[in-house]
Amino acid sequence: MQFFKLIIAYDGTGYSGWQVQPNGVTIQQLLEEAWHEVTGESVRIMASGRTDAGVHAEGQVCSVESATSLDCLTLERALNASCPDNISILQVNFADAGFHAIRDAVQKTYRYQIQFGRIRDPLQCQWRWFIPSLVDVAGLEQAARLLEGEHDFASFQASGSDRKTTIRNVSQIRVNQWQRSVFGYLDIEVTANGFLYNMVRNIVGTLVAVGQGKRQPEWVLQVLEQKDRTFAGPTAPAHGLFLVRVDYHEPLN
Amino acid sequence: MQFFKLIIAYDGTGYSGWQVQPNGVTIQQLLEEAWHEVTGESVRIMASGRTDAGVHAEGQVCSVESATSLDCLTLERALNASCPDNISILQVNFADAGFHAIRDAVQKTYRYQIQFGRIRDPLQCQWRWFIPSLVDVAGLEQAARLLEGEHDFASFQASGSDRKTTIRNVSQIRVNQWQRSVFGYLDIEVTANGFLYNMVRNIVGTLVAVGQGKRQPEWVLQVLEQKDRTFAGPTAPAHGLFLVRVDYHEPLN
Structure with a gap:
């Protein structure tokens, strides 16, 4: 397994915030769907902060543990192609084993x-x-x-x-x-x-x-x-x- | 009759441009409706440029000929209260007789x-x-x-x-x-x-x-x-x- 660090930006207008929930579309949901489309894997993507409905991000950081063999640039391009225009992946990097976007944030x-x-x-x-x-x-x-x-x-x-x-x-x-x-x-x-x-x-x-x-x-x-x-x-x-x-x-x- | 010069700003997203037309909501229409609401008058408001659908303005200039006895600051406040959030009147001034926003633009x-x-x-x-x-x-x-x-x-x-x-x-x-x-x-x-x-x-x-x-x-x-x-x-x-x-x-x- 490989750990990844993603930096993402989004316009939160109209979204029900970061975290997946039963009613309303969320950033986490669309990003996990994009990851599935690109890699075939169902993963849980963690963000450093669960932004509320209507809140925006210029530099949200996410962590993912994945078995994909795709390289970082390919992931970045494919994820951007799968996300709507108001969500962008700015950077994909390999992270140290165990990297966790919330717990490790300083x-x-x-x-x-x-x-x-x-x-x-x-x-x-x-x-x-x-x-x-x-x-x-x-x-x-x-x-x-x-x-x-x-x-x-x-x-x-x-x-x-x-x-x-x-x-x-x-x-x-x-x-x-x-x-x-x-x-x-x-x-x-x-x-x-x-x-x-x-x-x-x-x-x-x-x-x-x-x-x-x-x-x-x-x-x-x-x-x-x-x-x-x-x-x-x-x-x-x-x-x-x-x-x-x-x-x-x-x-x- | 009194001539007025208005400076206005708007987010053109979703509007069918400046000029009144049979299909679609336009800035001119909403501004003329606001003027009617404020003064009771039906006037024609001319703009220096008829911006197209989706085009924005930070400093559009309009001319109006009107019989209103309201002063400029009252007009500005009342028009802003009558316009939606994505259209603002930045300034209302008295203009010289005959002032025409298109013809007089340099x-x-x-x-x-x-x-x-x-x-x-x-x-x-x-x-x-x-x-x-x-x-x-x-x-x-x-x-x-x-x-x-x-x-x-x-x-x-x-x-x-x-x-x-x-x-x-x-x-x-x-x-x-x-x-x-x-x-x-x-x-x-x-x-x-x-x-x-x-x-x-x-x-x-x-x-x-x-x-x-x-x-x-x-x-x-x-x-x-x-x-x-x-x-x-x-x-x-x-x-x-x-x-x-x-x-x-x-x-x-």
Whole structure:
């Protein structure tokens, strides 16, 4: 058997997320069907993060264990030919025996995309959460700084989750803002060693409450202390979220 | 009566273009319906260019003659509220009496978006023509230089058109190329004092034939000389085309 590492990108619009499920088409399902079409094998393809319905990926990493004798470039070409236009395989590489996309991930980076200002950009509304009035971007950035580091992020996980520990190390939250024509754009990039369920979208919803002037930046420290989802801001919608990059300990081949 | 100048943006995906027609929903129709909803008036809204089905706009300019007493900001807000999310009114201004978006336009700029490389970018394929093998970008740029200036562009107009003159002055063709991850991107921006029907898409199809190594850059001079559509390259698909900007002689208020 050979282990493979796949890097893939997809437009999550209209999909029911990564993970195979009884109702709705998922990325995992289409990728496993493509693998079957190409190799004749029924395999389970694991992804570093099970992105939710409507969430996109620029650099999702997957692991597969397979008996195929096809080489990496042939696999990449054939899988791309078998996948729809909104799913692409960017890279196929051999991986070390036992490689597992979730367990072996060291850190992941997500980007959340916002558009602000009085007028909606009709060419970006599919990829960005539209917030008409974002009056305190400096406050939003300050609040982002306060969330960096190792904390108990229990307030930022979807209610009903039960992870062993809710402590995560958020190594960086980068806020990037620019203006084009009458439109304001804001990207929030979050890197961490692990993410609780809905964590990025809950962090973004909380930061946006500060950006809208509804809360002071220091409020996010109180939210952290409460360790209770009901104290944080709303969950940002899925369509603005991109899984950007997944890092592993050593370069796999 | 008062003349207005509107600047609008839209995602043309799924629309049957600008101009009202019996079958299919058009931007003009929705905008005129919005104007009616806001003011109670049935008006004709003229656009600087009648974009085709699937073509987008970042800065389309429209003219309207109206008896409304609403001020510009109120109109802008109300029209935006009445239009779907993929059409936005960026600006409403009073214009000089007689202002006409087509007749008064001095020059227009279109951008055509391409993605190249072995792998399709699933997050851009809605807005970019995918050309797997673009081997001679330098040649494409050379060919673009040769098309700049005042020429008879008869070879680049859709067959069956009958304009009085097919001479146009293309003041600039800017080619911009960059790489991100495994994807290559190329934008071709064309500015001219006027455009024949399908002219940008025919210029792009012709330049791409050079970029694919099928033709030498100098070939485009022969195409110009023939004054016959059948000598040029194929028509590039609509979904990569954006009307970027329309310039008028003097700032209108």
